[in-house]
Amino acid sequence: xxxxxxxxxxxxxxxxxxxxxxxxxxxxxxxxxxxxxxxxxxxxxxxxxxxxxxxxxxxxxxxxxxxxxxxxxxxxxxxxxxxxxxxxxxxxxxxxxxxxxxxxxxxxxxxxxxxxxxxxxxxxxxxxxxxxxxxxxxxxxxxxxxxxxxxxxxxxxxxxxxxxxxxxxxxxxxxxxxxxxxxxxxxxxxxxxxxxxxxxxxxxxxxxxxxxxxxxxxxxxxxxxxxxxxxxxxxxxxxxxxxxxxxxxxxxxxxxxxxxxxxxxxxxx
Numbered sequence: 543x544x545x546x547x548x549x550x551x552x553x554x555x556x557x558x559x560x561x562x563x564x565x566x567x568x569x570x571x572x573x574x575x576x577x578x579x580x581x582x583x584x585x586x587x588x589x590x591x592x593x594x595x596x597x598x599x600x601x602x603x604x605x606x607x608x609x610x611x612x613x614x615x616x617x618x619x620x621x622x623x624x625x626x627x628x629x630x631x632x633x634x635x636x637x638x639x640x641x642x643x644x645x646x647x648x649x650x651x652x653x654x655x656x657x658x659x660x661x662x663x664x665x666x667x668x669x670x671x672x673x674x675x676x677x678x679x680x681x682x683x684x685x686x687x688x689x690x691x692x693x694x695x696x697x698x699x700x701x702x703x704x705x706x707x708x709x710x711x712x713x714x715x716x717x718x719x720x721x722x723x724x725x726x727x728x729x730x731x732x733x734x735x736x737x738x739x740x741x742x743x744x745x746x747x748x749x750x751x752x753x754x755x756x757x758x759x760x761x762x763x764x765x766x767x768x769x770x771x772x773x774x775x776x777x778x779x780x781x782x783x784x785x786x787x788x789x790x791x792x793x794x795x796x797x798x799x800x801x802x803x804x805x806x807x808x809x810x811x
Contacts, residue, residue, distance in 0.1 A: 572654045576647035580639045587638030605690035606697045619710040630711050666739055681728030685721045692774040723766045731785035738793040745793035
C-alpha cells in the first residue's frame with residue numbers, strides 16, 4: 543500500500559507536473575529531510591564546539607589580540623549574560639549544522655524545484671548551482687582573510703584611556719555578517735549572467751551602465767562591509783568589479799551566439 547501511494551505521488555509526464563496535494567506532500571518530505579540533516583550537523587557542531595571556536599577566534603587573536611598584548615593587556619572575549627555561554631554554543635552548533643548540511647538541503651530544494659522547470663531551465667539552473675558554490679566559498683575565504691586587518695583598523699580608534707571589553711556573541715555576529723556579505727556579493731555577477739541567459743539583461747545594457755555599476759559596487763562595499771574600513775572595501779569591491787567584467791564578456795558571447803542562431807533560423811525559414 544505504501545509503495546502504491548508513493549508511486550501515485552510521482553510526476554507522470556515529461557515536464558514533471560504534479561497536483562497541489564502532491565506538491566504539498568513533496569514539500570513536507572523535502573523539509574523533513576533538510577531539517578533532519580541540519581539537526582545532525584548541529585549535533586556535530588555541538589561536539590566540535592572548541593575547534594570551531596578556535597577558528598572563529600583566529601582573526602581576533604591575530605589582530606586585536608596582538609595590539610592588546612603590545613599594550614600589556616590580556617586579550618579576552620567576554621560574556622555579558624549568564625545565559626550567553628549556552629545560547630552562544632547553540633548558535634555555533636546551528637550555524638555549523640546549516641553549513642555542514644548545505645549539500646543535503648540544497649539538493650532537497652533542487653529536487654523540489656526541478657519538476658516545475660523545463661529541460662533548458664534545468665540545465666542553466668544546474669550550471670548556476672555548480673558555479674555558485676565555489677564563488678560563495680571564495681567570497682567567504684576573502685572575508686576571512688581580510689577580517690584581521692579590518693578588526694585591527696577598527697580597534698585602532700580606541701582612546702588610550704579606554705579599555706575594550708568585546709562580547710563574544712557580538713564578535714560572532716560581526717564575523718558571520720562579514721562572511722555572509724562577502725559570500726553573497728561574489729554571487730551578484732553570476733546572477734547578472736543568469737539574467738542575460740534568460741534574455742532579461744543584454745550585454746549592451748551591461749556595457750552602457752558599466753560606469754554606474756562600478757560606482758554602485760563601491761558604494762555597496764562601503765555600506766555592506768561591517769568594518770567599513772578602506773582595506774575591506776577594496777577587497778570586496780575590486781573582485782566584484784572583476785567578476786562584473788567577466789559577466790559582461792560572457793553576456794557578449796551569449797548574445798552573439800543567440801543572434802547567430804536567430805539568423806540561421808530566419809535563413810532556414
